[in-house]
Amino acid sequence: AQSVTQLDSHVSVSEGTPVLLRCNYSSSYSPSLFWYVQHPNKGLQLLLKYTSAATLVKGINGFEAEFKKSETSFHLTKPSAHMSDAAEYFCVVSGENQGGKLIFGQGTELSVKP
Amino acid sequence: GAGVSQSPSNKVTEKGKDVELRCDPISGHTALYWYRQSLGQGLEFLIYFQGNSAPDKSGLPSDRFSAERTGGSVSTLTIQRTQQEDSAVYLCASSLIGIGANVLTFGAGSRLTVL
Numbered sequence: 272a273q274s275v276t277q278l279d280s281h282v283s284v285s286e287g288t289p290v291l292l293r294c295n296y297s298s299s300y301s302p303s304l305f306w307y308v309q310h311p312n313k314g315l316q317l318l319l320k321y322t323s324a325a326t327l328v329k330g331i332n333g334f335e336a337e338f339k340k341s342e343t344s345f346h347l348t349k350p351s352a353h354m355s356d357a358a359e360y361f362c363v364v365s366g367e368n369q370g371g372k373l374i375f376g377q378g379t380e381l382s383v384k385p
Numbered sequence: 386g387a388g389v390s391q392s393p394s395n396k397v398t399e400k401g402k403d404v405e406l407r408c409d410p411i412s413g414h415t416a417l418y419w420y421r422q423s424l425g426q427g428l429e430f431l432i433y434f435q436g437n438s439a440p441d442k443s444g445l446p447s448d449r450f451s452a453e454r455t456g457g458s459v460s461t462l463t464i465q466r467t468q469q470e471d472s473a474v475y476l477c478a479s480s481l482i483g484i485g486a487n488v489l490t491f492g493a494g495s496r497l498t499v500l
Contacts, residue, residue, distance in 0.1 A: 305488075315428075315476070315491040361427065370440055371416050371480055371487050375428040 273298045273364045277376035285384045290349040292379045294362030304345045305363040306336055357383045389492035391477050397498045398467055406462045406495045410479030417460050419452060423473040467499045
């Protein structure tokens with residue numbers, strides 16, 4: 272069975288400083304991994320996805336994530352936070368033979384201070 | 386359509402009433418998913434359709450919840466005899482086919498409040 276654990280429920284950074292949102296996964300199969308973002312009162316938007324190609328994945332808005340099989344991690348990073356990055360971020364896993372069903376982490380709320 | 390459309394966007398109902406939530410997926414998408422997001426919680430999987438059949442309905446919380454899909458397109462999630470704990474945002478998503486690497490496109494959700 273697949274699962275994801277987001278290690279921080281809330282992260283606060285200052286504008287212009289780096290962002291690190293941590294995620295560990297558990298999967299019996301070769302997983303597909305995603306990060307989704309949810310801005311207040313808006314729908315879920317895909318940031319990036321990993322599907323067994325390059326282990327460093329670049330997404331939208333300057334975000335990237337690195338798949339580390341030895342650490343079963345898929346942390347999300349951004350070199351410099353912007354005020355508009357404030358949102359809820361979800362780490363998500365989808366495995367083989369699951370019909371594309373996504374398993375969501377509990378989410379990390381990112382706050383960005385001016 | 387251009388995106389996944391859900392209706393109603395907001396629904397307030399009284400405890401014990403039945404509600405229907407509708408999802409209109411992206412045209413041509415064969416896979417359709419329902420999720421529930423309660424206040425301050427992550428997304429909880431409810432049910433998945435491939436075409437009109439539901440290979441995985443393991444997330445439905447109780448027999449008060451049911452869903453159907455017709456014509457390989459529109460899906461309806463029905464909650465009978467609603468309870469206050471059913472209050473949540475119900476999200477629908479679709480993808481071209483139901484495989485792990487596919488990206489799901491989510492609708493804006495239907496916010497259900499049970500008084």
